[in-house]
Amino acid sequence: xxxxxxxxxVEVMPHFEGFVxxxxxTHHPLWSVLIVLYPYITGLVAGAFIMASLVRVFNVKAxxxxxxLSMLTAFAFLLCAxxxxxxxxxxxxxxxxxxxxxxxTSPMAIFGFVYAWYLMAVxxxxxxxxxxxxxxxxxxxxxxxxGVLYRLFTVGVTDTSxxxxxxxxxxxxxxxxxxxxxxxxxxxxxxxxxxxxKANPWWGNxxxxxxxxxxxxxxxxxxxxxxxxxxxxxxxxxxDMRCLDVMGMFLxxxxxxxxxxxxLDWIHRVYSAEEGFQLMQYMARxxxxxxxxxxxxxxxxxxxxxxxxxxxxxxxxxxxLARRRMYFASALLIVIGVLAMRWxxxxxxxxxxxxxxxxxxxxxxxxxxxxxxxxxxxxxxxxVILTILVKLFLSEKLPTTGVGSDQPAATPx
Amino acid sequence: MSNPLSRRNVLGRLGALAxxxxxxxxxxxxxxxxxKVLVSSNAPKGYDPTKHKWVMAIxxxxxxxxxxxxxxxxxxxxxxxxxxxxxxxxxxVIEKPKPGSGEARGQTHVDSPNGGMRGYPELPVAKEDxxxxxxxxxxxxxxxxxxxxxxxxxxxxxxxxxxxxxxxxKYCIGCGFCIQACPYGCRFLNPVxxxxxxxTLCYHRITRGLQPACVEVCPTQARIFGDxxxxxxxxxxxxxxxxxxxxxxxxxxxTEPRVLYAGADREVQ
Numbered sequence: 001x002x003x004x005x006x007x008x009x010v011e012v013m014p015h016f017e018g019f020v021x022x023x024x025x026t027h028h029p030l031w032s033v034l035i036v037l038y039p040y041i042t043g044l045v046a047g048a049f050i051m052a053s054l055v056r057v058f059n060v061k062a063x064x065x066x067x068x069l070s071m072l073t074a075f076a077f078l079l080c081a082x083x084x085x086x087x088x089x090x091x092x093x094x095x096x097x098x099x100x101x102x103x104x105t106s107p108m109a110i111f112g113f114v115y116a117w118y119l120m121a122v123x124x125x126x127x128x129x130x131x132x133x134x135x136x137x138x139x140x141x142x143x144x145x146x147g148v149l150y151r152l153f154t155v156g157v158t159d160t161s162x163x164x165x166x167x168x169x170x171x172x173x174x175x176x177x178x179x180x181x182x183x184x185x186x187x188x189x190x191x192x193x194x195x196x197x198k199a200n201p202w203w204g205n206x207x208x209x210x211x212x213x214x215x216x217x218x219x220x221x222x223x224x225x226x227x228x229x230x231x232x233x234x235x236x237x238x239x240d241m242r243c244l245d246v247m248g249m250f251l252x253x254x255x256x257x258x259x260x261x262x263x264l265d266w267i268h269r270v271y272s273a274e275e276g277f278q279l280m281q282y283m284a285r286x287x288x289x290x291x292x293x294x295x296x297x298x299x300x301x302x303x304x305x306x307x308x309x310x311x312x313x314x315x316x317x318x319x320x321l322a323r324r325r326m327y328f329a330s331a332l333l334i335v336i337g338v339l340a341m342r343w344x345x346x347x348x349x350x351x352x353x354x355x356x357x358x359x360x361x362x363x364x365x366x367x368x369x370x371x372x373x374x375x376x377x378x379x380x381x382x383x384v385i386l387t388i389l390v391k392l393f394l395s396e397k398l399p400t401t402g403v404g405s406d407q408p409a410a411t412p413x
Numbered sequence: 414m415s416n417p418l419s420r421r422n423v424l425g426r427l428g429a430l431a432x433x434x435x436x437x438x439x440x441x442x443x444x445x446x447x448x449k450v451l452v453s454s455n456a457p458k459g460y461d462p463t464k465h466k467w468v469m470a471i472x473x474x475x476x477x478x479x480x481x482x483x484x485x486x487x488x489x490x491x492x493x494x495x496x497x498x499x500x501x502x503x504x505x506v507i508e509k510p511k512p513g514s515g516e517a518r519g520q521t522h523v524d525s526p527n528g529g530m531r532g533y534p535e536l537p538v539a540k541e542d543x544x545x546x547x548x549x550x551x552x553x554x555x556x557x558x559x560x561x562x563x564x565x566x567x568x569x570x571x572x573x574x575x576x577x578x579x580x581x582x583k584y585c586i587g588c589g590f591c592i593q594a595c596p597y598g599c600r601f602l603n604p605v606x607x608x609x610x611x612x613t614l615c616y617h618r619i620t621r622g623l624q625p626a627c628v629e630v631c632p633t634q635a636r637i638f639g640d641x642x643x644x645x646x647x648x649x650x651x652x653x654x655x656x657x658x659x660x661x662x663x664x665x666x667x668t669e670p671r672v673l674y675a676g677a678d679r680e681v682q
């Protein structure tokens with residue numbers, strides 16, 4: 001009799017070692033791959049926007065060629081940021097309740113507002129003021145569907161006098177200044193969603209928002225490096241090496257701070273070795289070995305740190321071609337490494353029981369709402385949107401003016 | 414004649430608009446709060462939640478691990494088959510220390526296959542090697558500072574005035590944040606309704622003067638249920654508090670559970 005029961009237990013719960021609470025014995029974690037993508041995409045938005053702000057607020061002239069591309073990247077990703085959340089909800093049609101009856105003690109309740117603020121009050125407005133004059137010009141010279149679109153985007157404002165353009169610049173500057181704390185808020189708050197869960201020793205951590213903000217900046221700048229290099233390659237233009245070097249420099253310093261804070265977090269965890277520490281150790285050694293040690297720490301942080309750090313010291317001894325390859329490889333590793341970091345946080349935090357007596361396993365399925373395919377679609381969507389945006393707003397055929405007008409399309413081969 | 418577009422007028426109108434917009438969520442929230450008590454609680458008409466303070470207590474020494482409570486709960490509350498439990502019973506087996514190990518106690522084994530509803534497999538250690546073994550029924554801890562209530566983005570889960578922590582199933586968006594926030598693993602996402610679910614102390618029963626299903630079927634009175642605001646003669650819950658020294662689960666998290674345990678070992682968390 002007892003043998004039979006044991007067999008049943010093994011059959012029902014094949015993914016567990018030790019003891020997990022009966023409610024935790026589900027087939028996949030409650031928050032699965034879509035919730036991995038949610039902070040990842042939001043982070044890319046915040047990072048790309050900070051990158052653009054370097055031009056606008058901190059007047060880093062060398063980065064002008066990537067200003068508009070960074071803004072469009074932030075916009076494309078921001079449009080997709082709530083999708084994984086929405087798809088994940090048990091009752092997606094009730095999601096509007098978060099906006100109309102927010103429960104103010106919940107870290108999640110404010111997302112709708114922060115998101116709406118960031119999209120409407122910061123990104124859309126700033127983009128519009130950046131492009132206003134160009135849109136007026138383009139709407140005059142372009143015919144067909146595109147022309148109609150440009151005309152629509154002008155919202156009927158066709159004043160291109162010097163005075164009005166000056167005002168555009170001023171407003172854009174102010175929006176950018178407002179945008180930086182907003183970007184920090186957008187992503188720091190995402191970190192707080194996890195950092196506020198005291199029930200989970202993997203998440204409940206005061207550093208979580210800062211870790212999220214720093215890794216967001218790193219991933220966003222890296223994405224801009226990739227996008228810039230890929231766009232120039234597609235258009236068969238040459239990369240502005242000064243711009244790329246400066247991006248590499250900012251990427252390096254952001255990565256230094258990010259690695260320092262995450263390192264600090266780990267040192268604290270190891271040293272204080274609080275309740276559940278043995279389980280954390282086990283997770284790092286076994287369950288998350290590849291994504292944490294190899295993906296996040298070695299390939300996503302250490303290697304790019306060495307490569308980018310080396311380039312800070314010996315930039316002049318490395319040929320342009322070699323530098324381009326090193327920047328591209330580092331940026332790619334960082335983008336993958338930060339994805340691994342999100343995975344480690346979100347999935348890692350659900351691979352052990354809150355009883356601290358056992359661990360679960362997670363094997364991703366291919367199909368279904370929480371599968372590989374859906375995740376790939378959600379991750380590909382912002383790139384599709386970005387392609388359309390680039391075709392519309394960074395066209396090689398249309399002249400641009402204003403901040404960031406020295407865009408990839410305008411740099412001759 | 415005043416200018417309809419004067420600065421004063423425009424500012425006034427903008428202010429009124431902003432105030433209106435700001436008041437909207439407040440009104441909606443207030444309405445939702447009233448709805449919660451009226452609509453979702455399954456309470457009969459005339460039931461006044463402010464006149465009661467329901468609570469449960471667990472006497473671990475009494476539990477024999479029969480699993481009747483788990484089965485009764487599943488049936489009473491139509492809890493779906495599978496890893497979904499509003500209550501469950503854990504079995505603890507603590508080994509004697511290995512001779513010469515210098516330890517006070519040996520390894521601890523915990524299990525709760527299928528919530529303990531269908532019994533337990535054979536003991537993982539030989540009988541003579543066991544120092545202690547006991548069963549621990551688990552349920553919603555009815556926290557004073559419920560992390561689940563704190564994190565709900567829409568306020569679908571709430572502290573009822575009578576001590577129950579309830580969920581409005583028509584209002585829950587199924588985000589799962591409360592499930593992550595509960596340190597005790599007491600919540601789950603119902604695979605059928607796609608909303609969060611948990612022990613309600615059988616709210617539909619207790620508001621009609623009945624006991625929760627698990628208390629009703631418990632053959633050994635390991636579960637003690639009562640109303641702290643309306644003590645009865647020889648009140649079992651008052652007797653329980655008078656007779657036992659009690660402890661709460663995961664007290665270090667500051668959730669201040671109202672469900673108190675008698676006879677809990679340090680291994681019970």
